[in-house]
Amino acid sequence: MGVPDPLLAESLARIARDVDSMFDALLPSATDNRSVLDQAMRHAAIGGGKRLRPLLLTATAAMYGVDHAQALRAGIAIEAVHAYSLVHDDLPCMDDDELRHGKPTVHKAFGEAVAVLVGDALQAFAFEVLADPATSGDPFVRAELVKVLAQAAGAGGMVGGQMLDIAGEGQALGLPEITRLQQLKTGALLGAAVEMGAVLGKVPAEGRTHLRGYARDLGLAFQIADDLLDHEGDAAKAGKALRKDAGAGKQTFVAVLGADRAREQAQMLVDQAIAHLGHHGQEADVLRALARYIVERDH
Amino acid sequence: MGVPDPLLAESLARIARDVDSMFDALLPSATDNRSVLDQAMRHAAIGGGKRLRPLLLTATAAMYGVDHAQALRAGIAIEAVHAYSLVHDDLPCMDDDELRHGKPTVHKAFGEAVAVLVGDALQAFAFEVLADPATSGDPFVRAELVKVLAQAAGAGGMVGGQMLDIAGEGQALGLPEITRLQQLKTGALLGAAVEMGAVLGKVPAEGRTHLRGYARDLGLAFQIADDLLDHEGDAAKAGKALRKDAGAGKQTFVAVLGADRAREQAQMLVDQAIAHLGHHGQEADVLRALARYIVERDH
Numbered sequence: 001m002g003v004p005d006p007l008l009a010e011s012l013a014r015i016a017r018d019v020d021s022m023f024d025a026l027l028p029s030a031t032d033n034r035s036v037l038d039q040a041m042r043h044a045a046i047g048g049g050k051r052l053r054p055l056l057l058t059a060t061a062a063m064y065g066v067d068h069a070q071a072l073r074a075g076i077a078i079e080a081v082h083a084y085s086l087v088h089d090d091l092p093c094m095d096d097d098e099l100r101h102g103k104p105t106v107h108k109a110f111g112e113a114v115a116v117l118v119g120d121a122l123q124a125f126a127f128e129v130l131a132d133p134a135t136s137g138d139p140f141v142r143a144e145l146v147k148v149l150a151q152a153a154g155a156g157g158m159v160g161g162q163m164l165d166i167a168g169e170g171q172a173l174g175l176p177e178i179t180r181l182q183q184l185k186t187g188a189l190l191g192a193a194v195e196m197g198a199v200l201g202k203v204p205a206e207g208r209t210h211l212r213g214y215a216r217d218l219g220l221a222f223q224i225a226d227d228l229l230d231h232e233g234d235a236a237k238a239g240k241a242l243r244k245d246a247g248a249g250k251q252t253f254v255a256v257l258g259a260d261r262a263r264e265q266a267q268m269l270v271d272q273a274i275a276h277l278g279h280h281g282q283e284a285d286v287l288r289a290l291a292r293y294i295v296e297r298d299h
Numbered sequence: 300m301g302v303p304d305p306l307l308a309e310s311l312a313r314i315a316r317d318v319d320s321m322f323d324a325l326l327p328s329a330t331d332n333r334s335v336l337d338q339a340m341r342h343a344a345i346g347g348g349k350r351l352r353p354l355l356l357t358a359t360a361a362m363y364g365v366d367h368a369q370a371l372r373a374g375i376a377i378e379a380v381h382a383y384s385l386v387h388d389d390l391p392c393m394d395d396d397e398l399r400h401g402k403p404t405v406h407k408a409f410g411e412a413v414a415v416l417v418g419d420a421l422q423a424f425a426f427e428v429l430a431d432p433a434t435s436g437d438p439f440v441r442a443e444l445v446k447v448l449a450q451a452a453g454a455g456g457m458v459g460g461q462m463l464d465i466a467g468e469g470q471a472l473g474l475p476e477i478t479r480l481q482q483l484k485t486g487a488l489l490g491a492a493v494e495m496g497a498v499l500g501k502v503p504a505e506g507r508t509h510l511r512g513y514a515r516d517l518g519l520a521f522q523i524a525d526d527l528l529d530h531e532g533d534a535a536k537a538g539k540a541l542r543k544d545a546g547a548g549k550q551t552f553v554a555v556l557g558a559d560r561a562r563e564q565a566q567m568l569v570d571q572a573i574a575h576l577g578h579h580g581q582e583a584d585v586l587r588a589l590a591r592y593i594v595e596r597d598h
Contacts, residue, residue, distance in 0.1 A: 028459075034459045088416075117461055
């Protein structure tokens, strides 16, 4: 339990290195008074997280023969959106967290005003990277990448899910409401990662149905596993405060289903996610291993 | 003084109507718990501001025969970025303002957490609109619009300028530092408005030099005029608190140059901006009138 298979372990290690080095190369580094902003953007983006979204994106793109460096640029963009959302989520007016990836949160290290700006700048950075011809020589692909990421990031996706999360605090949400909330809050971006890989691979929309099914099941399994970790996990391994959900009056899958049924449900979703990949051969092995890992990880 | 010429008055009235009605049509309106977010996005985006950026964009695009509805979509995108920046700027950890366009600021009306999310969602909305084929049937144009706006909005533009503004509080900045700060904080987005109009008009990069010169001079003149209004203006007409800059220890053009020299400088920049348009005929009359209006307005 908790140890990924060798193929996935190698992929996780590689994407972690690649993401850090590409963030380092692409993030700004001004020499004037803006240097605080640039340092804080690096603090938020480099050296933390499992990089699941870039891995999902690059592994999907690789199935269709996309150049790794180009897929990695799109991976950086989606990870920048994820990183900005964590910076804003951690703010005192939101979740008020002090620790993230084992480091002080951005507002603890640099102040609240800088943390607001870091999130804002990381979001703009994401779209700047996608729109650059280095990400794809095909402008249609660039524009599609922007559209998919913007839809998943905004009020119809991630930010909408955060709004549901805030609005639902202290309310007794049922399973359908929690599912909807999480499909937006984390599912939209995980789905976008797979979709962007398919866009880079020029897979026509009608050929993406199975990938969307995979991403949808994976996203829910991921969130249930996250709730289980929040409920039972080790704060030192997680690098952040745990068991905050119950205290904040937030409804989770574990609260509604209980830990045992939640674990069964996550396993069932993983099996279903893998089944969507049935007509693929070994080119989909990383996606399969990732789905299994998502419910077995210990942080 | 303060009254725009008839052509410009008509253009200002038209763009105000068009921007409001298109925001109303395009902004989300969820019926679930997200409705608070959607209401707050509308509060931030609809019914306020002079809409200078959409006017600059559509007036430039019109010079090159671009369809008004398409240019307006790009105008909505840049105005969404401007609106989000005001929402975040007004937050307690930033400028802590209570009034904007004569209404309570978003965090006053909806709370801080919602205000953070409104800004984040408006930024994503901007790029979603640009990447949509309805903005241009040419994917190269869509990708270019995204690139220009993302660069102008991020750490290398508007957000970078806000960082300089925060970092410079209480410091004795000279004219070059204030100029640089304002070129990023407000100039970048005003420049992007003109540039995006040229992108829609498929003006090649080498044919945009005069437009960039116009935008650069206009942007600085605009900021000097803003400083003069903050120094001498009428808070009721401005719809926001004035004379906050001195109190916040912020350096302004007026503080460094004095009001008389600042006014002369703004006028000189306007003349220079108009001179850049020398080889255009009456198709550039709105841009000329806008430049004159920018230093003559009383709010």
